[in-house]
Amino acid sequence: MKLKRIALAALSATLVLGLTACGTSQNTTPSQSGSTSGQKMTLRLADIQPADYPTVVGDNEFAKLVKERTNGRITISVYPNAQLGDEKTAIEQLQLGAIDFGRINASPLASFDKQLNVFNLPYLFSSSDQMWKVLNGPIGDQMLAGLKDSKMIGLTYYDSGARNFYNSKKPVVHPQDLAGLKIRVQQSDMFIDLVKTLGGSPTPMAYGEVYSALQTGVIDGAENNWPSYYSTNHYKVSKYLTLDEHSRTPEILLASQSTWNKLSPDDQKIVLQAAKDSQAVQRKAWTDLENKAIQAAKDNGNVVTKVDITEWQKAAQPLYDKYGKDYTSIIDQIRATK
Incomplete structure (x- = not known):
């Protein structure tokens, strides 16, 4: 009998472990359809x-x-x-x-x-x-x-949110204003090509290194959303932000x-x-x-430049020819949504 009780206890423990292993605990027996x-x-x-x-x-x-x-x-x-x-x-x-x-x-x-x-x-x-x-x-x-x-x-x-370009040198209003600026990007072919296409110099770099690189002039700018611009203190060493909203x-x-x-x-x-x-x-x-980040940038005296998005869309068209050819129908549907 003692061996039988031990065996039953072991079986119960196995069943409990089996139920909790997938992160789901259930207190009743499932129906025959398998639903809960x-x-x-x-x-x-x-x-x-x-x-x-x-x-x-x-x-x-x-x-x-x-x-x-x-x-x-x-x-x-x-x-x-x-x-x-x-x-x-x-x-x-x-x-x-x-x-x-x-x-x-x-x-x-x-x-x-x-x-x-x-x-x-x-x-x-x-x-x-x-x-x-x-x-x-x-x-x-x-x-x-x-x-x-x-x-x-x-x-x-x-x-x-939306990712925007920011830099420590000058206001950027038009895509050609990025010419000559070293912009930190993610290790992504599309982001590298984006900065190249717009005339900038893409510089892939680990995210944690960006603040010191901006501070020391290793790079001139980077791109990210408002909360990241704020939480990393990039806004303190890169005062010119361009609201181009290139990525959502x-x-x-x-x-x-x-x-x-x-x-x-x-x-x-x-x-x-x-x-x-x-x-x-x-x-x-x-x-x-976002509003908290925007207010911090204003309080710091940063220059925030609004731009004509259609001008930037047109400049980035070569990327659609390279990366968007498989999604033409979806792109057209998105662009047609008003």
């Missing part, structure tokens, strides 16, 4: 950003709405600060079903869904308002649906297809709507952070 209708669940969401960053604010709003709308039956625990790994790791874990949700930038996701590469093209959107009309409309839905082939379910988009690559909130398939149709609707509803809170958090 009526079950109490704890799910995990991965984000690489700090706890107060706008994407994590959105994650927490999403988790709150799901919990409220399921009367506490489905709980989503948010893990910021890359606690569950970097974005590449998170993508792999989502595909395996080892984590349930993730907030990932569209750029690394393009390795798994080629059509998302279109978001990396410079000057794709004419404004923030136009971008959100695209993302929250049929085109955006089509892009999210494409992730299903990679075992992920796209739920909604989050804001990551959105964030995407995702579910693991494995987790999604375990949810009942009703729970899927709740989760999807909660994700969409959380977008407004995330976008407000992003706008608030």
Whole structure:
């Protein structure tokens, strides 16, 4: 009998481990269809950003709405600060079903869904308002649906702002004003070609080295969004910022297809709507952070130059000939959205 009790205890422990290994805990027996209708669940969401960053604010709003709308039956625990790994790791874990949700930038996701590469093209959107009309409309839905082939379910988009050029030398109004300026870029062929095409001198460099390089004159400028310009103190050593908004690559909130398939149709609707509803809170958090950065730049006496985006779009056309030829239809649809 003692051996039998030991064997039963070991079997129970194995079953518990099996249920928790994928990050999902369930308190009732699944129905024959495999859905989790009526079950109490704890799910995990991965984000690489700090706890107060706008994407994590959105994650927490999403988790709150799901919990409220399921009367506490489905709980989503948010893990910021890359606690569950970097974005590449998170993508792999989502595909395996080892984590349930993730907030990932569209750029690394393009390795798994080629059509998302279109978001990396410079000057794709004419404004923030136009971008959100695209993302929250049929085109955006089509892009999210494409992730299903990679075992992920796209739920909604989050804001990551627009990247702008900034430098320590002079105001830049026209593309040709970048001529001769050494501009730090990411180690990306498209970003390197963008600066070359606009007449600047691209200088790939690790992100952490940019401040000292700006300070010592190793480079003349760089490019990034408002919060990064502010949080890294680049605004203190690079006072000329050009609002060219050359890149608007959105964030995407995702579910693991494995987790999604375990949810009942009703729970899927709740989760999807909660994700969409959380977008407004995330976008407000992003706008608030941008405004804080803008005010800091103004207080520092920085020169912020607004430009004619169409002029920069025209200058960047060679990149569309090189990198956008596979996405002509999507590009046309995006450009036609007003």
